[in-house]
Amino acid sequence: MRYPVIFDRIPKSAWYLLSMCVWGGAVIGFQLIRFTAYNLDEGAAMALLLNWSVSDQVVNPVTTFGGPDFRALLFIPLGLYWPGSMVAAKILSLIFCFIAALFLFRWSSETGDKESALVATGLLLITPVLIYLADTINTGSFLLAVFGAGMYLDKKYRASPHSVSGLYFTQMLVIAVSVTLHPMGLAYPLALAWQWYKNPKSDQQKKQVWTGIGITVLIILVMQTGWIAIAWGRNPLTALDNAVMGYNLRETDTAHWIAGAVAAALLALLIYRDFTTLTRNLLGSTLLFSVFIGLSAADQNWAMIAIALLLYRGIPALIAFNKSIRVPGFIGQRGLVFFAIMAVSLLFMQADKSYALQKMSGALTPRDQLIQRLAEEAADPGQPFLAASQWPAQTMIVCRRDVFKLPPARANSQEFLKSLGSITHIVFDHRDINNHALARNIADLGGYTATVDIQTSGVIVKIRASADEPADNAGNGIDSSGRNPQDTGKQPPSTN
Numbered sequence: 001m002r003y004p005v006i007f008d009r010i011p012k013s014a015w016y017l018l019s020m021c022v023w024g025g026a027v028i029g030f031q032l033i034r035f036t037a038y039n040l041d042e043g044a045a046m047a048l049l050l051n052w053s054v055s056d057q058v059v060n061p062v063t064t065f066g067g068p069d070f071r072a073l074l075f076i077p078l079g080l081y082w083p084g085s086m087v088a089a090k091i092l093s094l095i096f097c098f099i100a101a102l103f104l105f106r107w108s109s110e111t112g113d114k115e116s117a118l119v120a121t122g123l124l125l126i127t128p129v130l131i132y133l134a135d136t137i138n139t140g141s142f143l144l145a146v147f148g149a150g151m152y153l154d155k156k157y158r159a160s161p162h163s164v165s166g167l168y169f170t171q172m173l174v175i176a177v178s179v180t181l182h183p184m185g186l187a188y189p190l191a192l193a194w195q196w197y198k199n200p201k202s203d204q205q206k207k208q209v210w211t212g213i214g215i216t217v218l219i220i221l222v223m224q225t226g227w228i229a230i231a232w233g234r235n236p237l238t239a240l241d242n243a244v245m246g247y248n249l250r251e252t253d254t255a256h257w258i259a260g261a262v263a264a265a266l267l268a269l270l271i272y273r274d275f276t277t278l279t280r281n282l283l284g285s286t287l288l289f290s291v292f293i294g295l296s297a298a299d300q301n302w303a304m305i306a307i308a309l310l311l312y313r314g315i316p317a318l319i320a321f322n323k324s325i326r327v328p329g330f331i332g333q334r335g336l337v338f339f340a341i342m343a344v345s346l347l348f349m350q351a352d353k354s355y356a357l358q359k360m361s362g363a364l365t366p367r368d369q370l371i372q373r374l375a376e377e378a379a380d381p382g383q384p385f386l387a388a389s390q391w392p393a394q395t396m397i398v399c400r401r402d403v404f405k406l407p408p409a410r411a412n413s414q415e416f417l418k419s420l421g422s423i424t425h426i427v428f429d430h431r432d433i434n435n436h437a438l439a440r441n442i443a444d445l446g447g448y449t450a451t452v453d454i455q456t457s458g459v460i461v462k463i464r465a466s467a468d469e470p471a472d473n474a475g476n477g478i479d480s481s482g483r484n485p486q487d488t489g490k491q492p493p494s495t496n
Contacts, residue, residue: 020098023125027094031356033135035087037397038368039249043228044137045393047072048089051079061404065392067225069180071142086397089137097134097141101125103148107283108312116319119337120311123344127311128351129243129304139181140301144308146181147290150174150188151283154195163205172216179217180226183297184305187289189213195282229391236298236306237261243303246351249363267291267306270313278313366457367391367429373453374427374460375399388420390428390435390458409437413444420463429458 027033037045049062050072075092082088101124108117124130133140153174157167175192178185193213200206241260271278271288278284287309294302322336364372371394378385378399387403389395396403406428410416430439442449442461452460
């Protein structure tokens with residue numbers, strides 16, 4: 001009896017901290033994340049650059065990239081204490097992933113039972129999509145953590161005797177952070193407004209909360225900050241398939257969707273079954289609204305929200321179904337649940353192992369391969385180098401040289417050449433329909449450009465000082481539609 005009494009005296013916060021250290025140490029030890037800027041989310045790279053440049057008082061073009069999302073606020077400690085450190089950035093990403101899982105655990109324990117909450121949290125921490133988001137420092141884990149913080153703040157605010165206090169304005173700040181991260185962030189103010197409509201503390205306080213929500217969301221939308229590199233209109237089945245089966249760094253786009261279709265069917269069934277239950281509390285309704293709003297941009301961040309909802313509502317449903325079988329013994333109580341957990345755990349761990357092996361082999365995404373090739377061009381400090389990139393923040397971190405956004409296309413190629421100024425290299429995805437006008441401008445420049453490298457993910461073009469400059473590193477060019485004339489792969493659609 002001695003040891004349990006001692007353990008009971010240890011505060012929960014200490015257990016949480018120990019669990020986070022063990023899980024984070026395992027993720028790092030198994031090399032599931034890489035402490036480099038490759039495969040880094042563009043929005044995260046922009047926020048990191050902003051903090052690093054402010055902390056070190058270094059002037060760079062990051063302020064020309066547009067409005068960053070409010071991860072820049074969450075990354076302030078990185079700028080103050082560890083400027084330039086990708087190790088610190090990845091560890092902070094892991095911390096936010098664990099915080100998100102911890103909030104979901106508390107929510108599930110309060111709305112259901114601790115057994116299902118523990119099982120769901122254990123599975124969540126090994127899901128391929130959570131590992132991928134931690135490695136890329138993407139918005140999904142931060143969004144879940146913000147949703148959980150909003151749930152906690154709303155409880156504190158409702159318990160407070162003051163209608164306008166620090167908790168009220170902190171809640172508005174959480175809304176602002178949420179909205180800038182992803183379109184799914186709109187689900188939080190929508191769910192908060194819905195909960196205050198269904199369960200107001202008073203009519204006056206309900207109006208104050210609604211007013212604060214409306215003003216905050218309007219200001220953020222007018223500022224046009226955040227929502228960086230959002231993949232609109234993506235196939236949600238592919239996103240769910242990758243979230244369950246793992247990510248292949250070498251593939252530009254996968255057509256796999258069978259596992260995603262199974263996950264989507266289960267998710268739809270759970271939403272139908274638990275729709276009323278989910279709308280009764282703030283975090284449940286936030287996750288529900290996020291799934292629907294995120295269908296417009298069903299990327300890996302949307303898949304993270306969907307998988308979290310599937311785990312935390314699916315495990316209790318599976319336990320209830322197992323009990324309904326009415327078979328005596330272990331099989332009738334937890335047999336089906338046990339086998340399901342074992343199967344899902346093996347599937348997730350196999351996907352994580354494959355991801356770790358890709359990391360150890362030095363595999364890069366097609367976009368990272370292109371940026372790595374540009375970094376070779378920037379390696380000589382004695383040569384002039386000033387690039388314009390479709391991914392300026394990540395390119396700047398990798399190349400360690402000044403990088404600007406892509407210049408806008410012009411009606412006249414000579415005007416476009418003048419607008420380039422001292423830019424020496426341009427890197428962009430020539431297959432992207434939004435870049436076809438830019439590709440035409442470059443193709444019309446004739447002898448003033450040389451193609452350094454062309455890949456399926458994009459092209460690197462060097463700008464010469466004059467048309468007579470020798471093309472020592474020139475390769476095949478791109479034509480006016482953004483194509484490589486000798487490229488036998490799939491061609492982009494016509495712009496006519």
